[in-house]
Amino acid sequence: MHRRLGVSVVLAGLMAIALCSVSTDVAGAAGSVIQGTVKATGLPSSADAVVYLQQVSGSFPAPAKPANIDQRSMQFNPHVLPVVVGTTVQFLNSDPTAHNVFSPDYEKYNLGTWPQGQTKDHTFAKCAKVPCAYVQLCRVHPEMEGYVVVLQNPFYAVTGADGHYKIDNVPPGTYSVGVWHAKLKSAPKPVTVDGTKPAVVDFVLGR
Ligand SMILES: [Cu+2]
Known part of the structure; x- marks a missing residue:
């Protein structure tokens, strides 16, 4: 028994x-893959375009861990960082010289100036209409420039130098695919995915 x-x-x-x-x-x-190529007309590289789904139903909490931008060799690295609204970005100074971070966009912030090995945070708490692109500047080095691009959901990708991008695990549905670039633009494009088959959406950016 x-x-x-x-x-x-x-x-x-x-x-x-x-x-x-x-x-x-x-x-x-x-989940479907949405992928394709972005052509940055007139530029030597098609890197650093952000391809994203404008609106996806559901809520997408910000990650518990901060995203990171490193000020290294007098550059913001990565140059372009997409984040979900609510994400905290931690700025690290890896250079032996002091750097500053400020942005004149939206709520505007100036994090001050800090030495090698230290970090400062900024939380991107709201974005009324995606994408909210914040230029990142350094008062000490006017040639330094980077971007934080705030989005509604985590379905985004940044293009490589060849312009290719790939967004994974997109739930079935019909979406508007947007593309953000620091200098060029293109209208959004519609896409419908069934959750299994991949879809291809290409963009040609212009002025
Ligand atoms: Cu600097």
Whole structure:
């Protein structure tokens, strides 16, 4: 009697594990890839364009850990950082010289000036209409420039030098795909994905 009960419990446990792994697999597969190429007309590189879904239903809490921008070799690295609204960005100074970070955009901020190895934070708490692009500048070095691009959801990608981008795991639906670039523009494009097949959306940016 006890022995049979024990076997049943073990069997039930194994079935539960099997069911769990099946549902995990299904959840993992329920998403389409949206990918393509962005051509930055007239520029030597098509890097640093942000391709993003303008609006996705649901709520997308900011990550618990801050995103990072490093001031290194007199540059903001990465040059362009997309984040979900609410994200805190931690700015690290890796150079032996003091750097500053400020932005004249939206609520405006100036984080002061700090030495090598130290960090300062700014939280991008709101964005009424995506994308909210904040230029990052340094008062000490006027040639330094970077961007934080605030978005509604985490379905975004930054293009490489060849202009290619890839957004993973997009839930089934119809979306408007936007593209942000520091100097060039293009109108958004519609896309419909079924959660399984990939979709291709290409952009040609102009003035
Ligand atoms: Cu600087």
